[in-house]
Amino acid sequence: MEKVGRAPLLNTAVLIAGLFLFWELAYRVVGEIALRSPWETMQFLGGLMQTDVFWFHLADTLKAFTVALAIAVVLGLFVGFALGLHRLSGDAMEPMLVALYSIPKITLYPIILLAFGIGISAKIAFGAIHGIIPVAMFTLSAIRTIRPILIKTGRVLKLNPTVMVREILFPAAVPEIFTGIRVGFSLTLIGTVLGEMFAAQRGLGYLLMNAISLYNVDLIMSVTFLLVLLAASVNTLLLAIDRRLHHG
């Protein structure tokens, strides 16, 4: 058992070491003009973290992201359950959700900006749009694949719809729903930052775009590094929970 548990950890360590090595080599090749070494980037990030400006932007991104994620999860669960319970609607809407999933949603951002104006609500809406679809799709397929015997048992016991959802459907669908939320988490973060990169006056995405016009390579590298670190570590954590839910 222990070997099985240790190997992935070792692999991850090798992978991270490899990525840093690649970064260092790329830096040696490209040079100071466009890159910074891992060490320099982390030093700059450390310094950045002592400034109020940084925390101001980070807080704004996190605030928008949290609200967006909450909206995405609640609406996604609602849509997923509704479509999962009604066969025809589910069959009709599923391909549409898949098509929506594959469009470059960034092109819709101007519409959202016109509707909400530049500010936190536009970022929230844009982040939420990214997150809703995966949560809904995974919930839909989770409800569809619940073993029919569970639903029949519920019917035999004459459970009313609310109790049915709370006591049978939801618990049975939790692992899949969690996968949806994990994917939704990542996409909401991507959506929020992407929105900030296009039009915003605050947030990490804004900081990143602002750094281009200032040609501040230190700032670009450390903010990019921070975003990747944040996304990768949270996803790794969620993935571990996800796998436990599926096999536990």
Added chain:
Amino acid sequence: MSRLRLYQLAIIAGFILLLEGLCLAGVIDKVTMPPPHIIVRDFARMILAGRYFGEIGKSLANVLLAFAVAYVLGVAVGTILHSYRTAREILDPLFATYYAIPVFAFYPLFIVMFGLGDGPQLLIGILLAIVAVIVTVLNGLDRVPPVLKKTARVNGLNPLQTALRVTLPFCAPYLLTAAKLALAYAFIGVIGSEFILARSGMGYEISYAYTNFDNATMYPLILLILLLSITANSLLSHWERVLLTRRGQK
């Protein structure tokens, strides 16, 4: 025309009518969004006049280039990686986390490295698309029955011949799925990059129209992008279904 198709058409028609109604009633004001029939009119005018054809062509060429590079490289890397167990296990955590990473965050870095040309856009498109291809190809190769591989060995095929004549053809449905994903990601990567910061292309024209409150240009272009990506996706999905049905896997 099945009941399902009718139902889908009804949903889409209902949605468009709702937008039309909200626009005409003034709930959605003209500055935010023109009514759908105006958008369609502007769209027809744009196409008939051949406006933005250069920009559209340039964007699509970049999307196809990013797709082609990502697809060919992805299939090659996936096929090679499949026979190196350790390398695959080391890269597994990367693949699992890859799509959680905001790849677009690298765009500013690429601009600093390569300048504000097509390079950074292509790179973002390729980076977004390639991992989906690798993962799908690995997935497909995992399902090749051992008997096929043995047959290849008995017939003395070398690894390249085995891949080209036996294992990859067996994975055809997966290769198609990979193509579908790669195309969608290449589209998102290129158009998205143009949108954030660029000097030309469809995405750039949309963001330019947005800054100039030019709804008569912005909405038709958005409509065009949506139509293009949805059409491509539906066609490939349809083909995928046909292939799976023929193989009796669905």
